[in-house]
Amino acid sequence: MAYSLFYLYLCNFPTMQKRVLIDSAQFLLIIDRLCHQLIEHHKNFENSVIIGVQPRGIMLSNRIAERLREIAPKLNILHGKLDITFYRDDFRMKGKPMTANETDIPFSLDDKQVILIDDVLYTGRTIRSALDAMLDFGRPKDVELLVLVDRRLHRHLPIEANYVGKVIDSITTEKVKVNWKETDGKDKIWIVNE
Amino acid sequence: MSGLSQRHLIAIKDLEKSDIQLIFDTAKNFKEVLQRPIKKVPSLRDITIANLFFEDSTRTRISFELAEKRLSADTINFSASGSSVKKGETLLDTVNNILAMKVDMVVMRHSSSGAPQFLSKHIPAQIINAGDGTHEHPTQGLLDGYSVLEQFGSLKGLNYLIIGDIKHSRVAGSDIPLMLKMGAKVKVCGPPTLIPKYIEELGVSYEPNLKKALEWCDVANVLRIQLERMDTKFIPSLREYSLYYGVNRALLDSINKNITIMHPGPINRGVELDSDVADSKQSLILQQVENGVAIRMAVLYLLAGRV
Numbered sequence: 001m002a003y004s005l006f007y008l009y010l011c012n013f014p015t016m017q018k019r020v021l022i023d024s025a026q027f028l029l030i031i032d033r034l035c036h037q038l039i040e041h042h043k044n045f046e047n048s049v050i051i052g053v054q055p056r057g058i059m060l061s062n063r064i065a066e067r068l069r070e071i072a073p074k075l076n077i078l079h080g081k082l083d084i085t086f087y088r089d090d091f092r093m094k095g096k097p098m099t100a101n102e103t104d105i106p107f108s109l110d111d112k113q114v115i116l117i118d119d120v121l122y123t124g125r126t127i128r129s130a131l132d133a134m135l136d137f138g139r140p141k142d143v144e145l146l147v148l149v150d151r152r153l154h155r156h157l158p159i160e161a162n163y164v165g166k167v168i169d170s171i172t173t174e175k176v177k178v179n180w181k182e183t184d185g186k187d188k189i190w191i192v193n194e
Numbered sequence: 195m196s197g198l199s200q201r202h203l204i205a206i207k208d209l210e211k212s213d214i215q216l217i218f219d220t221a222k223n224f225k226e227v228l229q230r231p232i233k234k235v236p237s238l239r240d241i242t243i244a245n246l247f248f249e250d251s252t253r254t255r256i257s258f259e260l261a262e263k264r265l266s267a268d269t270i271n272f273s274a275s276g277s278s279v280k281k282g283e284t285l286l287d288t289v290n291n292i293l294a295m296k297v298d299m300v301v302m303r304h305s306s307s308g309a310p311q312f313l314s315k316h317i318p319a320q321i322i323n324a325g326d327g328t329h330e331h332p333t334q335g336l337l338d339g340y341s342v343l344e345q346f347g348s349l350k351g352l353n354y355l356i357i358g359d360i361k362h363s364r365v366a367g368s369d370i371p372l373m374l375k376m377g378a379k380v381k382v383c384g385p386p387t388l389i390p391k392y393i394e395e396l397g398v399s400y401e402p403n404l405k406k407a408l409e410w411c412d413v414a415n416v417l418r419i420q421l422e423r424m425d426t427k428f429i430p431s432l433r434e435y436s437l438y439y440g441v442n443r444a445l446l447d448s449i450n451k452n453i454t455i456m457h458p459g460p461i462n463r464g465v466e467l468d469s470d471v472a473d474s475k476q477s478l479i480l481q482q483v484e485n486g487v488a489i490r491m492a493v494l495y496l497l498a499g500r501v
Contacts, residue, residue, distance in 0.1 A: 083223070085223075086223075086227070086235035086236070086237045086265075086495070087235060087236060087237075098499075099216070099219070099220070100220060100223040101223075102223070102226070103223070103226055103227075104226075108231075132236070133235075135232075136230055136231065136232040136234070136235075137230065137231065137232075138231065
């Protein structure tokens, strides 16, 4: 038994390496900190809205909205979901069209302070598309970006986040995976080498 | 995440059930886009589409054009009247000349059945059939299916009735395979001269009595009498047709059921459908037109992923 486990470990070692960067306790602390930073900047959220980017940014924006309401129950937080599939610049480069998700922004963004939310900031292309998509819903006063993970070494575009959960220096062959309590059973951030 | 199984959209009968479902799901997203203050997305901004209408059309043509513009594609329009087709140019020559100007996709309507199929074998561009003769009109079939889906939540087990000139109808040609693939039951109703001979072999039943047929169905799609496609007399007169197969308020009130009425347009008011039915709450006609743009956007978007 022990031998076969060791054998499996050896077989998998060069191809697939996983390590946990953030466990669930740290995860909650990060969400808490991000929420407090938002309140510090946006005070009573009178003119501010949060917009999660589909599909993975929604998990984070839901969590942030929920935590903000716990911290300050009186806040009225407008929360939208934005799908960027039709705005991507790599449409057709993957050989098949990408399937879209729901967009739900039931309010105008005119003169609002928008906080865009996504899970991982990597090349910056998703956020570029999200900015384009967002402008079809009005002309915001300003736009900020909140991400859980910032892979700062691989940007293709001059895009930076205003609120960052964790900065990660990784190489291109590595992948950052975010697990969510709601869908994967546990909050966790992994780094996977493929 | 998967794409369509086909490179062209020529007929519903070529599509898998999963293709139809994917088109419906994508259309739902585009319908949301059409509700926005800015109803336009940049997905197809590097694509040029030629709309080749060798036969007259209002709805389909405007709907396709709008769908293309909402997706930011470049479009060129062609209609047979006023073109070199009148001087005797062949279909293949006309299309090849247009393609020489670097066109990626072709939307074509033609009075000959099989014209898009023929073209797809000879040219490299992708082809979307916007109605070919008496064969199929796949985007109409899709938008009919989508409109019913929106109304009822599911097509499975639904009783779908098509009334009128089934023989010359490309709408019936697309609606029948679509509804059957999605699990609905299909019945046709109309004068026996306008019913194809082997219709039962498609898995469709025939009912000559309009009232009985209406009592059976949840949705009735009323087709137009297409005098332009009839080379001989199939019905004694429009008046007699209207008497036996026209859908009117008195008839709908006499059956104990609230059925949904559809029509692919253009309506001959007072012939196959009366105004008080066409403009009532029971009618899905304007929703069909609205959904047409979203469905065509979905088809163009999904096919463009394979350019």
